Amino acid sequence: MLNASLKELSTALTQKKISSAELTKLFLDRISKLNGAFNAFITVDAEKSLAQARVADERIAKGAALPLTGIPAAHKDIFATKGWLTTCGSKMLGNFVSPYDAHVIERFNAAGAVILGKTNMDEFAMGSSSETSFYGSVKNPWNPDFVPGGSSGGSAAAIAARMAPAATGTDTGGSIRQPAALSGLSGLKPTYGLVSRYGMVAFASSLDQGGPMAKSAEDLAMLLNVMAGFDARDSTSIEHPAENYARDLDKPLSGLRIGVPKEHFGEGLSADVGKSVETALKELERLGAKRVSISLPNSGLSVPAYYVIAPAEASSNLSRFDGVRYGHRAKEYRDLADMYRKTRAEGFGAEVRRRILIGTYVLSHGYYDAYYLKAQKIRRLIADDFVEAFKRCDVVIGPTSPTVAFKIGAKAADPVQMYLNDIYTIPANLAGLPGMSIPCGFGANSLPVGLHIVGEYFAEAKMLNVAHQYQLATDWHRREPAGI
Amino acid sequence: MPWEIVIGLETHAQLSTASKMFSGASTAFGKPPNTQASAVDIALPGALPVANRGAVERAIRFGLAVGGEKMINRRSVFARKNYFYPDLPKGYQISQYELPIVKGGEIRILTKSGEKAIRLTRAHLEEDAGKSLHEDFQDMSGIDLNRAGTPLLEIVSEPDMGSAEEAVAYAKALYFIIVEEIEICDGNMQEGSFRCDANVSVRRPGAPLGTRAEIKNLNSFRFLERAIEFEAKRQIEILEDGGRIVQETRLYDSDKDETRSLRIKEEAHDYRYFPDPDLPPLVVTEEWIGKIKKSMPESLRVRRDRIVELGLSIQQANQLTASRNTSTVALSLLADAPPKERAMLANWLLGPLSAKLNEENLDIRQSKVSSDQLKALSRRVSDGTVSSSSATTVILPAMWSGEGSPDEIIEKRGLRQLSDAGAIEKIVDQVLAANAKQVEDYRAGKEKAFNSLVGQVMKATQGKANPAQVNEILKRKLAG
Numbered sequence: 001m002l003n004a005s006l007k008e009l010s011t012a013l014t015q016k017k018i019s020s021a022e023l024t025k026l027f028l029d030r031i032s033k034l035n036g037a038f039n040a041f042i043t044v045d046a047e048k049s050l051a052q053a054r055v056a057d058e059r060i061a062k063g064a065a066l067p068l069t070g071i072p073a074a075h076k077d078i079f080a081t082k083g084w085l086t087t088c089g090s091k092m093l094g095n096f097v098s099p100y101d102a103h104v105i106e107r108f109n110a111a112g113a114v115i116l117g118k119t120n121m122d123e124f125a126m127g128s129s130s131e132t133s134f135y136g137s138v139k140n141p142w143n144p145d146f147v148p149g150g151s152s153g154g155s156a157a158a159i160a161a162r163m164a165p166a167a168t169g170t171d172t173g174g175s176i177r178q179p180a181a182l183s184g185l186s187g188l189k190p191t192y193g194l195v196s197r198y199g200m201v202a203f204a205s206s207l208d209q210g211g212p213m214a215k216s217a218e219d220l221a222m223l224l225n226v227m228a229g230f231d232a233r234d235s236t237s238i239e240h241p242a243e244n245y246a247r248d249l250d251k252p253l254s255g256l257r258i259g260v261p262k263e264h265f266g267e268g269l270s271a272d273v274g275k276s277v278e279t280a281l282k283e284l285e286r287l288g289a290k291r292v293s294i295s296l297p298n299s300g301l302s303v304p305a306y307y308v309i310a311p312a313e314a315s316s317n318l319s320r321f322d323g324v325r326y327g328h329r330a331k332e333y334r335d336l337a338d339m340y341r342k343t344r345a346e347g348f349g350a351e352v353r354r355r356i357l358i359g360t361y362v363l364s365h366g367y368y369d370a371y372y373l374k375a376q377k378i379r380r381l382i383a384d385d386f387v388e389a390f391k392r393c394d395v396v397i398g399p400t401s402p403t404v405a406f407k408i409g410a411k412a413a414d415p416v417q418m419y420l421n422d423i424y425t426i427p428a429n430l431a432g433l434p435g436m437s438i439p440c441g442f443g444a445n446s447l448p449v450g451l452h453i454v455g456e457y458f459a460e461a462k463m464l465n466v467a468h469q470y471q472l473a474t475d476w477h478r479r480e481p482a483g484i
Numbered sequence: 485m486p487w488e489i490v491i492g493l494e495t496h497a498q499l500s501t502a503s504k505m506f507s508g509a510s511t512a513f514g515k516p517p518n519t520q521a522s523a524v525d526i527a528l529p530g531a532l533p534v535a536n537r538g539a540v541e542r543a544i545r546f547g548l549a550v551g552g553e554k555m556i557n558r559r560s561v562f563a564r565k566n567y568f569y570p571d572l573p574k575g576y577q578i579s580q581y582e583l584p585i586v587k588g589g590e591i592r593i594l595t596k597s598g599e600k601a602i603r604l605t606r607a608h609l610e611e612d613a614g615k616s617l618h619e620d621f622q623d624m625s626g627i628d629l630n631r632a633g634t635p636l637l638e639i640v641s642e643p644d645m646g647s648a649e650e651a652v653a654y655a656k657a658l659y660f661i662i663v664e665e666i667e668i669c670d671g672n673m674q675e676g677s678f679r680c681d682a683n684v685s686v687r688r689p690g691a692p693l694g695t696r697a698e699i700k701n702l703n704s705f706r707f708l709e710r711a712i713e714f715e716a717k718r719q720i721e722i723l724e725d726g727g728r729i730v731q732e733t734r735l736y737d738s739d740k741d742e743t744r745s746l747r748i749k750e751e752a753h754d755y756r757y758f759p760d761p762d763l764p765p766l767v768v769t770e771e772w773i774g775k776i777k778k779s780m781p782e783s784l785r786v787r788r789d790r791i792v793e794l795g796l797s798i799q800q801a802n803q804l805t806a807s808r809n810t811s812t813v814a815l816s817l818l819a820d821a822p823p824k825e826r827a828m829l830a831n832w833l834l835g836p837l838s839a840k841l842n843e844e845n846l847d848i849r850q851s852k853v854s855s856d857q858l859k860a861l862s863r864r865v866s867d868g869t870v871s872s873s874s875a876t877t878v879i880l881p882a883m884w885s886g887e888g889s890p891d892e893i894i895e896k897r898g899l900r901q902l903s904d905a906g907a908i909e910k911i912v913d914q915v916l917a918a919n920a921k922q923v924e925d926y927r928a929g930k931e932k933a934f935n936s937l938v939g940q941v942m943k944a945t946q947g948k949a950n951p952a953q954v955n956e957i958l959k960r961k962l963a964g
Contacts, residue, residue: 102530198532201530205761315566316576319575360756365756
């Protein structure tokens, strides 16, 4: 059961081979056994989960089950979840029990899925290693000395250690795809606007996008079917007709044009990752795809542009955490300004403070044009690069991350090195395009390598098709960390 | 050499939507603290704004009213104005900065020196902040977020006004447009629905603009006038003493009738405006503008002309269209009244009824005398049942006090008009006999004596005699 696909779990539940309560208990037991080692969950509430599981069992008994009914899933602690602590990995929200559900949570609840717990993450999703959480670093189940990637590292570790069959994540610059790559999983960041941001604590509003994380592309399609959909409460949500994201999974890849961007294979890419990705491309060619060399000439500007836009939006988005209405407030203060200063200095960790300062700076009078406006222009150029590229190919494929997982603490003191982790994933966020990562081998220290697939707007079904066909031909996604 | 005063106004008009600018919470005023605030208004983590269509439509109405379609930006942008204050839950106010929904336009004003056009710079949509309550709490402040997120239209004028009188005329003209003409604001100034910031500077004629002071939050026309007069005088005195004006924000203290400094420019915030990434650009289509145009309330000028066409004087028509509600009542009342009763009905609306409404501080829609009752009464005057004087002075007030229908009051109080010629003749004879002096005066050519005799007859009949008949009989007898 721990290694079963969502489809298999769904079948087992509807055929009454196992009840949702039993299945939920199985994973809850696994969490109590393993969470100490990997710190994947911030909050687990067995009673709540089991109560939901029992309701799901009634629904199954009535024959009213939907594909995810009774299946437990973990949620990144960035999604407001009614009655659950929703900390966003921060001391600032250490006491915040959400009075409402995010749209994504509503969707899972409506589908009859069971909330298995809230997963650890980089504080306010700012990080690529899940080390900036106030609740401690998450450890990579493939080797606990290494990071699982981030910011959705808790969700990644939960699935990799088989503490959850599926999880949600959010991706602002790579926060679903990079941890999926570093933890040997499949993860998908949808087209911007496909999944509602309502109730998803905002980091950088124009880049944030929620998405699924799981063991396979097939599982991702099932999860995306539940998560995607228009929501009038999010003004950036797109009125896109409902799709079955699993509809193209079985299409052959013959004739598929794969664009391989030369900029993603140059300096900075480690040899082990390059080799695995190259082998994966050959496998895809063997499956009938054609390889096209393309160029994304402005992709080198994506990290600097991102580190202007994301902190600018974050500096404003995080202003609401002021100690006035909810969350942390300093115990002692002289006056209002002192209350703000102490509350925010105490409540936010170093990386969050750094980004608020950068963002405040780039939006300041006299700097706005040189930084923020210029970054927005670069953003347009990067989106245009993809428009050009997609004239010649159907999907763009390369490495998800330049290296496999690194050791906990190795990059913590060097923010720029940390930021470069997302060099291949950030362009999709800037352009609003869908991107995903799937396992494609192992590199240094026997740690997983991720293959990055970017599609055109709303090409999720096509990307999942490519990923699924690859996963039918390979077994990287079936590997699991040894000795857990 | 004289001084020239230069004034520009920024007016915040609260838009009359049922829900807030970016949330579904109610805009109701005067409710218990924090009961009209949703997840969006209290800025819970993850809550997102959605622009209120009704507020946008009201802003478009305004653009159409002050200059037409070309005043409407087809694409405008919501921007965040960042600053920390406890009654600003998100730590930023959503406003419009570089691209407002309305650009340009003008407001025509009438002052002693004639008509003048005041140019508008722009009008933009934004949300109001909550309220900080510094009293009632020991060593603490209370925050009430009921007002947070209330939709505002900020209307910015060019510095085109040269006196407090012009500024007040502008504010009143603007008020009339948004409250009465296009009905986008309830105009309740006590509740803060219409408030002005005045930018005031002085200069020698022909000189470049002087340094200005901004006086914040003037919520009555009188305060606006007093604040500008005080401020201009203050600046002139400083300059004449060889001093320098500091650019600053000032507050008007109505108790002391003076302005005082709130903060100087150097202390001003850097608001770090940037386009709100939660809200896509606001796109206004031609089709939408067309729909809004069609739904605009009928212009009060058109209503005035319709009232004139019904046979009333221009003066009466002007008074009846000074407010939309009065004009609505007047038109429905007058349009289906017999032509000869219209002037009388209009006089009642503008005279006794309006006095009663003012006295009890009521809107015409809350009148205790209905249109149907008024029509019933005018019918009784025109059919000769009662005299117009007893209708005006006795029956109308009795109706207001709830004594019943005109017919009931006429019966109860015995006000039926005396039209029996024989009975009137008898009384006339008695009056003539008792007032020999006046009869003599009249015959000697003193016209005034006639009126006195009429009065005596009316008095003797308790006002019930038909005045036309009294006149006729009296004239005949005196001639005979």
